Amino acid sequence: MNARGLCMDNVDARNICSLLIICMLSKALIIAAVAYVPSKEIASWLDNGTDDWRHNWRALNITSDNRPITEKLGNTFDSRGYVHISKSGYTIDDSQQNVNLGGDCIYVWPFMYPIFIRIFSFFMDPVVAGLLVSNVASLAAVVLFYMVSSGYVGRDSAYRAGVLFALFPYNLAFWTASFSEPLYAVFVLLCWFFLLRSQLLLCGFFAMLASLTRLPGLMLFPLLSIIYCIMMRHKQGLKDLAVNTFTFNVFCLPILYWMFVQVPQGTGYSLTSLRSICVGDSIFGGFIGIFAGSVFGILFTYFAFIGAYYLKDIDHNLMFYSLSFMAFHIIFAPVGLGVYIGRYIGVIWPLFIYYGHKFDGWDVRFYSVISVLSALLMILLHANQVSWI
DSSP: OOOOSSSSOHHHHHHHHHHHHHHHHHHHHHHHHHHHHHHHHHHHHTOOTTTTHHHHHHHOOOSSSSOOOOHHHHHSSSSEEEEEEHHOOOOOOOOSSOTTTOGGGGGGGGHHHHHHHHHHTTTOHHHHHHHHHHHHHHHHHHHHHHHHHHHHHHHHHHHHHHHHHHOHHHHHHHSSOOOHHHHHHHHHHHHHHHTTTHHHHHHHHHHHHHTTSSSGGGHHHHHHHHHHHHHHHTSOHHHHHHHHHHOOOOOOHHHIIIIIIHHHHSSSSSSSHHHHHHHHHHEEEEHHHHSSHHHHHHHHHHHHHHHHHHHGGGOOHHHHHHHHHHHHHEEEETOOOOHHHHHHTTTTTTHHEEEEHHOHHHHHHHHHHHHHHHHHHHHHHHHTOOOOO
Protein backbone atom coordinates (compact mmCIF):
# COMPACT_ATOMS: atom_id res chain seq x y z
CA MET A 1 0.00 0.00 0.00
CA ASN A 2 1.36 3.39 -1.03
CA ALA A 3 0.02 5.81 1.58
CA ARG A 4 -0.57 8.79 -0.65
CA GLY A 5 -1.35 12.21 0.68
CA LEU A 6 -4.15 14.51 -0.40
CA CYS A 7 -1.93 16.29 -2.95
CA MET A 8 -2.97 15.70 -6.55
CA ASP A 9 -1.31 15.94 -9.92
CA ASN A 10 -2.98 16.49 -13.30
CA VAL A 11 -3.97 12.82 -13.70
CA ASP A 12 -5.66 12.79 -10.30
CA ALA A 13 -7.39 16.08 -10.99
CA ARG A 14 -8.69 14.82 -14.35
CA ASN A 15 -9.95 11.56 -12.84
CA ILE A 16 -11.63 13.31 -9.93
CA CYS A 17 -13.29 15.88 -12.19
CA SER A 18 -14.58 13.06 -14.39
CA LEU A 19 -15.94 11.19 -11.37
CA LEU A 20 -17.69 14.31 -10.08
CA ILE A 21 -19.25 14.97 -13.49
CA ILE A 22 -20.52 11.37 -13.63
CA CYS A 23 -21.96 11.75 -10.13
CA MET A 24 -23.73 15.02 -10.88
CA LEU A 25 -25.13 13.88 -14.23
CA SER A 26 -26.45 10.69 -12.62
CA LYS A 27 -28.01 12.68 -9.81
CA ALA A 28 -29.61 15.03 -12.34
CA LEU A 29 -31.18 12.03 -14.11
CA ILE A 30 -32.50 10.73 -10.79
CA ILE A 31 -33.99 14.11 -9.88
CA ALA A 32 -35.62 14.49 -13.30
CA ALA A 33 -37.23 11.06 -12.98
CA VAL A 34 -38.64 11.85 -9.55
CA ALA A 35 -39.92 15.20 -10.81
CA TYR A 36 -41.65 13.97 -13.95
CA VAL A 37 -42.74 10.35 -13.45
CA PRO A 38 -46.30 10.42 -12.03
CA SER A 39 -46.97 8.54 -8.81
CA LYS A 40 -49.81 6.57 -10.39
CA GLU A 41 -47.29 5.08 -12.79
CA ILE A 42 -45.38 3.62 -9.84
CA ALA A 43 -48.51 1.86 -8.64
CA SER A 44 -49.21 0.45 -12.09
CA TRP A 45 -45.67 -0.91 -12.36
CA LEU A 46 -46.13 -2.73 -9.08
CA ASP A 47 -49.64 -3.87 -10.00
CA ASN A 48 -50.82 -3.30 -6.45
CA GLY A 49 -53.48 -0.66 -6.95
CA THR A 50 -53.33 2.51 -4.92
CA ASP A 51 -54.21 1.38 -1.39
CA ASP A 52 -50.81 -0.11 -0.52
CA TRP A 53 -48.70 2.85 -1.49
CA ARG A 54 -51.20 5.47 -0.31
CA HIS A 55 -51.29 3.89 3.16
CA ASN A 56 -47.98 5.56 4.00
CA TRP A 57 -49.25 8.87 2.70
CA ARG A 58 -52.25 8.73 5.02
CA ALA A 59 -50.03 7.83 7.97
CA LEU A 60 -47.83 10.85 7.22
CA ASN A 61 -50.75 13.20 6.54
CA ILE A 62 -49.72 13.58 2.89
CA THR A 63 -52.80 14.34 0.85
CA SER A 64 -51.45 15.06 -2.63
CA ASP A 65 -49.04 13.34 -4.95
CA ASN A 66 -48.08 16.72 -6.43
CA ARG A 67 -45.46 17.32 -3.78
CA PRO A 68 -42.40 19.48 -4.55
CA ILE A 69 -39.25 17.64 -5.59
CA THR A 70 -37.56 18.61 -2.32
CA GLU A 71 -40.36 16.93 -0.36
CA LYS A 72 -40.17 13.77 -2.44
CA LEU A 73 -36.42 13.43 -2.01
CA GLY A 74 -35.82 15.05 1.35
CA ASN A 75 -38.79 14.31 3.56
CA THR A 76 -39.61 10.62 3.25
CA PHE A 77 -39.03 7.59 5.46
CA ASP A 78 -35.82 8.01 7.55
CA SER A 79 -35.39 11.56 6.28
CA ARG A 80 -38.47 12.66 8.22
CA GLY A 81 -36.83 11.57 11.45
CA TYR A 82 -33.56 13.32 10.68
CA VAL A 83 -35.29 16.56 9.70
CA HIS A 84 -37.45 16.46 12.83
CA ILE A 85 -34.41 15.96 15.07
CA SER A 86 -32.63 18.85 13.38
CA LYS A 87 -35.58 21.16 14.10
CA SER A 88 -36.87 19.96 17.48
CA GLY A 89 -34.31 17.58 18.94
CA TYR A 90 -35.38 14.23 20.37
CA THR A 91 -38.91 15.33 21.19
CA ILE A 92 -41.84 13.00 20.77
CA ASP A 93 -44.13 14.14 17.99
CA ASP A 94 -45.63 11.27 16.04
CA SER A 95 -46.82 13.56 13.28
CA GLN A 96 -43.19 14.15 12.39
CA GLN A 97 -42.11 10.53 12.54
CA ASN A 98 -41.19 8.00 9.96
CA VAL A 99 -44.19 5.86 9.04
CA ASN A 100 -42.51 2.85 10.63
CA LEU A 101 -41.11 4.56 13.72
CA GLY A 102 -42.84 6.70 16.30
CA GLY A 103 -42.58 7.77 19.93
CA ASP A 104 -39.30 6.93 21.65
CA CYS A 105 -38.12 5.20 18.49
CA ILE A 106 -36.88 8.52 17.16
CA TYR A 107 -33.76 7.87 19.25
CA VAL A 108 -32.62 5.12 16.88
CA TRP A 109 -31.37 7.89 14.57
CA PRO A 110 -28.00 9.23 15.82
CA PHE A 111 -27.58 12.97 15.88
CA MET A 112 -24.52 13.85 13.77
CA TYR A 113 -26.38 14.12 10.47
CA PRO A 114 -29.18 16.22 12.06
CA ILE A 115 -26.51 18.55 13.50
CA PHE A 116 -25.22 19.23 9.99
CA ILE A 117 -28.79 19.78 8.78
CA ARG A 118 -29.40 22.26 11.58
CA ILE A 119 -26.23 24.22 10.75
CA PHE A 120 -27.32 24.69 7.15
CA SER A 121 -30.91 25.33 8.26
CA PHE A 122 -29.81 28.80 9.34
CA PHE A 123 -29.60 29.61 5.62
CA MET A 124 -32.33 27.45 4.07
CA ASP A 125 -35.30 25.20 4.74
CA PRO A 126 -34.33 22.11 6.83
CA VAL A 127 -35.55 19.70 4.14
CA VAL A 128 -33.38 21.41 1.53
CA ALA A 129 -30.50 21.48 4.04
CA GLY A 130 -30.77 17.72 4.49
CA LEU A 131 -30.53 17.22 0.74
CA LEU A 132 -27.59 19.58 0.46
CA VAL A 133 -25.62 17.85 3.23
CA SER A 134 -26.30 14.40 1.80
CA ASN A 135 -25.38 15.30 -1.79
CA VAL A 136 -22.28 17.34 -0.98
CA ALA A 137 -21.09 14.60 1.38
CA SER A 138 -21.61 12.00 -1.35
CA LEU A 139 -19.34 13.95 -3.71
CA ALA A 140 -16.72 14.29 -0.98
CA ALA A 141 -16.96 10.54 -0.29
CA VAL A 142 -16.26 9.72 -3.93
CA VAL A 143 -13.18 11.99 -3.97
CA LEU A 144 -11.85 10.49 -0.73
CA PHE A 145 -12.55 6.99 -2.00
CA TYR A 146 -10.55 7.65 -5.16
CA MET A 147 -7.59 9.01 -3.18
CA VAL A 148 -7.58 6.06 -0.79
CA SER A 149 -8.08 3.37 -3.42
CA SER A 150 -5.42 4.77 -5.79
CA GLY A 151 -2.85 3.99 -3.13
CA TYR A 152 -3.79 0.32 -3.40
CA VAL A 153 -4.46 -0.32 -7.09
CA GLY A 154 -3.21 2.70 -9.02
CA ARG A 155 -5.08 5.55 -10.67
CA ASP A 156 -6.79 3.73 -13.53
CA SER A 157 -8.23 1.02 -11.33
CA ALA A 158 -9.12 3.61 -8.67
CA TYR A 159 -11.04 5.59 -11.28
CA ARG A 160 -13.05 2.51 -12.31
CA ALA A 161 -13.61 1.69 -8.64
CA GLY A 162 -14.85 5.24 -8.07
CA VAL A 163 -17.43 4.84 -10.84
CA LEU A 164 -18.62 1.55 -9.32
CA PHE A 165 -18.77 3.13 -5.86
CA ALA A 166 -20.65 6.24 -7.00
CA LEU A 167 -23.17 4.37 -9.17
CA PHE A 168 -23.86 1.43 -6.88
CA PRO A 169 -27.68 1.49 -7.00
CA TYR A 170 -28.31 2.07 -3.31
CA ASN A 171 -25.58 4.70 -3.16
CA LEU A 172 -26.82 6.61 -6.18
CA ALA A 173 -30.45 6.44 -5.07
CA PHE A 174 -30.16 7.20 -1.38
CA TRP A 175 -27.17 9.53 -1.62
CA THR A 176 -29.27 11.70 -3.93
CA ALA A 177 -32.07 11.67 -1.37
CA SER A 178 -31.64 12.68 2.27
CA PHE A 179 -29.87 9.91 4.17
CA SER A 180 -26.97 9.73 6.63
CA GLU A 181 -24.89 7.16 4.70
CA PRO A 182 -22.86 9.63 2.58
CA LEU A 183 -21.77 11.61 5.64
CA TYR A 184 -20.94 8.31 7.33
CA ALA A 185 -18.85 7.27 4.31
CA VAL A 186 -16.86 10.54 4.50
CA PHE A 187 -16.01 9.96 8.16
CA VAL A 188 -15.13 6.29 7.62
CA LEU A 189 -12.81 7.07 4.71
CA LEU A 190 -11.10 9.85 6.67
CA CYS A 191 -10.73 7.42 9.55
CA TRP A 192 -8.97 4.91 7.28
CA PHE A 193 -6.86 7.65 5.69
CA PHE A 194 -5.42 8.67 9.06
CA LEU A 195 -5.06 5.07 10.23
CA LEU A 196 -2.67 4.40 7.34
CA ARG A 197 -0.59 7.36 8.52
CA SER A 198 -0.65 6.18 12.18
CA GLN A 199 -2.37 9.43 13.21
CA LEU A 200 -4.59 7.74 15.75
CA LEU A 201 -5.97 10.88 17.36
CA LEU A 202 -7.50 11.98 14.07
CA CYS A 203 -8.46 8.40 13.24
CA GLY A 204 -10.28 8.05 16.56
CA PHE A 205 -11.97 11.43 16.15
CA PHE A 206 -13.44 10.47 12.78
CA ALA A 207 -14.38 7.00 14.04
CA MET A 208 -16.35 8.77 16.76
CA LEU A 209 -18.09 11.01 14.22
CA ALA A 210 -18.89 7.98 12.05
CA SER A 211 -20.41 6.17 15.04
CA LEU A 212 -22.54 9.19 15.92
CA THR A 213 -23.76 9.25 12.31
CA ARG A 214 -24.57 5.54 11.98
CA LEU A 215 -24.33 3.08 14.86
CA PRO A 216 -22.39 0.41 12.88
CA GLY A 217 -19.50 2.85 13.09
CA LEU A 218 -18.84 1.44 16.56
CA MET A 219 -17.36 -1.56 14.78
CA LEU A 220 -14.48 0.68 13.74
CA PHE A 221 -13.00 0.73 17.22
CA PRO A 222 -12.26 -2.98 17.75
CA LEU A 223 -11.71 -3.58 14.06
CA LEU A 224 -9.20 -0.79 13.45
CA SER A 225 -7.47 -1.54 16.74
CA ILE A 226 -6.72 -5.04 15.45
CA ILE A 227 -5.66 -3.75 12.03
CA TYR A 228 -3.38 -1.13 13.58
CA CYS A 229 -1.69 -3.72 15.78
CA ILE A 230 -1.14 -5.97 12.75
CA MET A 231 0.28 -3.08 10.72
CA MET A 232 2.63 -1.91 13.46
CA ARG A 233 3.59 -5.21 15.13
CA HIS A 234 7.14 -5.08 13.75
CA LYS A 235 7.54 -1.31 14.15
CA GLN A 236 6.39 -0.66 17.72
CA GLY A 237 6.88 -2.35 21.04
CA LEU A 238 4.02 -3.83 23.03
CA LYS A 239 3.86 -0.81 25.33
CA ASP A 240 3.59 1.69 22.48
CA LEU A 241 0.92 -0.42 20.77
CA ALA A 242 -1.09 -0.58 23.99
CA VAL A 243 -0.85 3.18 24.60
CA ASN A 244 -1.76 4.08 21.02
CA THR A 245 -4.73 1.72 20.77
CA PHE A 246 -5.97 2.90 24.17
CA THR A 247 -5.78 6.51 22.96
CA PHE A 248 -7.71 5.57 19.84
CA ASN A 249 -10.45 3.75 21.78
CA VAL A 250 -11.00 6.63 24.21
CA PHE A 251 -13.03 8.21 21.42
CA CYS A 252 -15.72 5.53 21.77
CA LEU A 253 -16.66 6.87 25.23
CA PRO A 254 -18.99 9.64 23.94
CA ILE A 255 -20.89 7.03 21.87
CA LEU A 256 -21.25 4.70 24.85
CA TYR A 257 -22.45 7.64 26.96
CA TRP A 258 -25.09 8.42 24.33
CA MET A 259 -26.21 4.80 24.07
CA PHE A 260 -26.32 3.84 27.72
CA VAL A 261 -26.79 7.13 29.62
CA GLN A 262 -28.36 9.84 27.46
CA VAL A 263 -30.87 7.69 25.59
CA PRO A 264 -32.05 5.86 28.77
CA GLN A 265 -32.65 9.23 30.42
CA GLY A 266 -35.02 10.12 27.59
CA THR A 267 -36.68 6.75 27.02
CA GLY A 268 -36.03 4.34 29.89
CA TYR A 269 -34.25 1.99 27.46
CA SER A 270 -30.66 1.67 26.32
CA LEU A 271 -30.21 2.38 22.64
CA THR A 272 -29.47 -1.27 21.89
CA SER A 273 -32.74 -2.32 23.57
CA LEU A 274 -34.64 0.43 21.81
CA ARG A 275 -33.37 -0.68 18.40
CA SER A 276 -34.54 -4.22 19.11
CA ILE A 277 -37.98 -2.93 20.05
CA CYS A 278 -38.37 -0.42 17.23
CA VAL A 279 -36.47 -1.92 14.31
CA GLY A 280 -36.64 -5.60 15.15
CA ASP A 281 -32.91 -6.33 15.24
CA SER A 282 -32.29 -10.03 15.43
CA ILE A 283 -29.37 -12.44 15.44
CA PHE A 284 -28.79 -13.55 11.83
CA GLY A 285 -31.73 -11.42 10.70
CA GLY A 286 -29.66 -10.22 7.76
CA PHE A 287 -29.03 -13.80 6.66
CA ILE A 288 -32.76 -14.45 6.65
CA GLY A 289 -33.31 -11.16 4.82
CA ILE A 290 -30.99 -12.17 2.00
CA PHE A 291 -33.19 -15.08 1.02
CA ALA A 292 -36.54 -13.66 2.08
CA GLY A 293 -35.98 -10.46 0.14
CA SER A 294 -35.32 -9.44 -3.41
CA VAL A 295 -32.95 -10.70 -6.06
CA PHE A 296 -30.91 -7.57 -5.35
CA GLY A 297 -30.21 -8.76 -1.82
CA ILE A 298 -29.06 -12.16 -3.04
CA LEU A 299 -26.89 -10.95 -5.93
CA PHE A 300 -25.31 -8.04 -4.08
CA THR A 301 -24.44 -10.24 -1.12
CA TYR A 302 -22.99 -13.00 -3.32
CA PHE A 303 -20.73 -10.66 -5.27
CA ALA A 304 -19.81 -8.78 -2.10
CA PHE A 305 -18.53 -11.98 -0.47
CA ILE A 306 -16.57 -12.83 -3.62
CA GLY A 307 -15.02 -9.36 -3.67
CA ALA A 308 -14.30 -9.35 0.05
CA TYR A 309 -12.53 -12.70 -0.07
CA TYR A 310 -10.35 -11.88 -3.07
CA LEU A 311 -9.33 -8.55 -1.58
CA LYS A 312 -6.65 -10.70 0.03
CA ASP A 313 -4.79 -10.43 -3.28
CA ILE A 314 -4.69 -6.64 -2.86
CA ASP A 315 -4.47 -6.14 0.90
CA HIS A 316 -5.35 -8.49 3.76
CA ASN A 317 -6.50 -5.61 5.95
CA LEU A 318 -9.08 -4.60 3.34
CA MET A 319 -10.32 -8.20 3.24
CA PHE A 320 -10.57 -8.34 7.04
CA TYR A 321 -12.37 -5.00 7.16
CA SER A 322 -14.92 -5.98 4.49
CA LEU A 323 -15.70 -9.46 5.81
CA SER A 324 -16.07 -8.10 9.35
CA PHE A 325 -18.60 -5.46 8.33
CA MET A 326 -20.53 -7.91 6.17
CA ALA A 327 -20.70 -10.34 9.07
CA PHE A 328 -21.88 -7.54 11.35
CA HIS A 329 -24.74 -6.57 9.05
CA ILE A 330 -25.80 -10.18 8.66
CA ILE A 331 -25.65 -11.03 12.36
CA PHE A 332 -27.31 -7.85 13.64
CA ALA A 333 -29.99 -6.90 11.16
CA PRO A 334 -33.79 -6.55 11.05
CA VAL A 335 -35.48 -9.82 10.07
CA GLY A 336 -36.93 -9.99 6.58
CA LEU A 337 -35.49 -6.80 5.11
CA GLY A 338 -34.00 -8.13 1.92
CA VAL A 339 -32.76 -4.65 0.96
CA TYR A 340 -30.80 -4.32 4.19
CA ILE A 341 -27.65 -6.14 3.11
CA GLY A 342 -27.64 -4.67 -0.38
CA ARG A 343 -28.08 -1.15 0.90
CA TYR A 344 -25.22 -1.32 3.37
CA ILE A 345 -22.82 -3.02 1.00
CA GLY A 346 -22.65 0.46 -0.50
CA VAL A 347 -20.66 1.80 2.45
CA ILE A 348 -18.34 -1.23 2.71
CA TRP A 349 -16.05 0.66 0.40
CA PRO A 350 -13.12 -1.79 -0.09
CA LEU A 351 -15.40 -4.08 -2.11
CA PHE A 352 -15.40 -1.56 -4.94
CA ILE A 353 -11.61 -1.44 -4.95
CA TYR A 354 -11.54 -5.13 -5.82
CA TYR A 355 -14.04 -4.86 -8.67
CA GLY A 356 -12.48 -1.65 -9.95
CA HIS A 357 -9.19 -3.52 -10.18
CA LYS A 358 -10.73 -6.56 -11.92
CA PHE A 359 -13.20 -4.88 -14.28
CA ASP A 360 -12.18 -3.40 -17.60
CA GLY A 361 -13.75 -0.36 -19.23
CA TRP A 362 -16.55 -2.28 -20.92
CA ASP A 363 -17.42 -4.06 -17.67
CA VAL A 364 -17.75 -0.71 -15.95
CA ARG A 365 -19.94 0.68 -18.73
CA PHE A 366 -22.28 -2.31 -18.58
CA TYR A 367 -22.41 -2.11 -14.79
CA SER A 368 -23.12 1.63 -14.97
CA VAL A 369 -26.17 1.21 -17.19
CA ILE A 370 -27.66 -1.54 -15.00
CA SER A 371 -26.87 0.41 -11.82
CA VAL A 372 -28.44 3.67 -12.98
CA LEU A 373 -31.62 1.89 -14.12
CA SER A 374 -31.84 0.08 -10.77
CA ALA A 375 -31.25 3.31 -8.89
CA LEU A 376 -34.01 5.02 -10.87
CA LEU A 377 -36.50 2.36 -9.82
CA MET A 378 -35.38 2.50 -6.19
CA ILE A 379 -35.62 6.28 -5.91
CA LEU A 380 -39.02 6.38 -7.62
CA LEU A 381 -40.35 3.91 -5.08
CA HIS A 382 -38.71 5.75 -2.20
CA ALA A 383 -39.87 9.20 -3.27
CA ASN A 384 -43.43 8.00 -3.72
CA GLN A 385 -43.61 6.34 -0.29
CA VAL A 386 -43.96 2.75 -1.46
CA SER A 387 -43.76 0.81 1.77
CA TRP A 388 -41.39 -2.04 0.93
CA ILE A 389 -38.46 -0.01 -0.36
